[in-house]
Amino acid sequence: MSDRLYEKLSWQVGDVSIHRLVEVVLCAPIDSLFPDRSAAELSAYESWLKPNYLDADGNMHISIHAFLINAGGMKMIVDTCAGNGKNLPLYDEWKNLNTPFLENMTELGFGPDAIDRVMCTHLHFDHVGWNTHKVNDKWVPSFPNARYLFNKTEWEFWKDADDPYESNALEHALQPIFDADLVELVEANHQVCDEISLIPTPGHTPGHASVLIQSKGEEAVITGDMFHHPLxxxxxxxxxxxxxxxxxxxxxxxxxxxxxxxxxxxxxxxxFATPTAGKIVSDGDGYKFES
Ligand SMILES: [Zn+2]
Structure with missing residues (x-):
């Protein structure tokens, strides 16, 4: 996979800086996410989907990354990816990962001890993985000085639900955070600080939330998995x-x-794979993504 998919990207929204940290990029056939659909049905959109979001054969690039945010000195991570050493389902690329994710955070100026808030758009395993890491065979919080913001509705749903992916996320990445008393259960419209708030975007999961960043008249929004892919x-x-x-x-x-x-x-x-950021613009009766 090309270096471009893993390059360091950052954005400035008013006074807020945002960095992308990629853990792994998957190459996934269309029907692995969209049953009975095929690349042939996307021919009308190829001009803006290829080559960034679809490869030459029509497979999707699916990037697993975190957003690191600095808002007035408050440091946050939005979605903590999949994590190392887990036998995750569906795709080979993220099985038993061994990446220097926490070291890469430090390099970007976001050392784990300096993180003030952890936000998970939802509680699927590829959004909570680095909430913890394994020390002496025990899963311990990766960000011991942070408050972890979990959506209340989301937690109520998953705490008793069967994990459809058998990822053990509850046991590895959620319960240890409760045990360490680092969780704050919040509403889907929670205001995190002056510049950052959550907006409810339910459906992908019941308590799914997206992250809105507003500063000095500028605005950006982190989708979460309301959209998996620009298509x-x-x-x-x-x-x-x-x-x-x-x-x-x-x-x-x-x-x-x-x-x-x-x-x-x-x-x-x-x-969304590199370039990850763009604008939603009208295209005929619908919309497209302009990067
Ligand atoms: Zn996801």
């Missing part, structure tokens, strides 16, 4: 196999595009 700007109704509630997820995608489409807001895709 969903054109096809918001395609059933995404990972969505817990398909109809609600589709409605949320459409409402989101109506709110942020054709505005100056920068959209940062949680699984």
């Amino acid at each position: 969903q700007f054109a096809e918001p109704g395609w059933i995404d196999a990972a969505d817990v509630e398909s109809d609600r997820a589709e409605r949320t995608r459409i409402e989101f595009m109506q709110r942020f489409g054709n505005t100056d807001s920068t959209v940062l895709g949680t699984h």
Whole structure:
């Protein structure tokens, strides 16, 4: 996979700086996320999907990355990726990872001890993995000085639900944070600080939230998995196999595009490969992603 998919990217939104830290990039056939769909159905959108988001054979690039945010000295990580040494489902590329994720954070000026807030857009295993890491065979919090913000509705759902992916995320990456008393259960519209707030975007999961950054008249929004891939700007109704509630997820995608489409807001895709950021703009009856 090319270096470009792993390059360091950062953005400035008013006074807030945002960095992307990639853990791993997957190369995934369309039907691994969208059952019974194929690359041939995307031919009308190839001009803006290729080569960044689809490879020459029509496979999706799915980037697993975190966003590191510095807002007035408060340091945050949004979504903590998959983590090392786990036998994760669906794709080979993220099985038993061994990446220097925490060291890479330090290099970017976000040493684990300096993190003030951990935000998880939702509690799927590829968004909570580095909440903890293994020390002497025990999963311990990676960010011991942080408050971990988990959405209340999301936690209520997952604490008793069967994990459809058998990832053991509850045991590895969530329960140890509760045990260490570092969790703050928040509403989906929680205000984190002056510049940063959550906005409810339910459907992918019941308590899914996106992250809105506003500073000095500028605005950016981190999608979470409301959109897994930019193709969903054109096809918001395609059933995404990972969505817990398909109809609600589709409605949320459409409402989101109506709110942020054709505005100056920068959209940062949680699984969008390089260049990751862009604007939602009208395209015929629908929308496209302009990077
Ligand atoms: Zn995800």
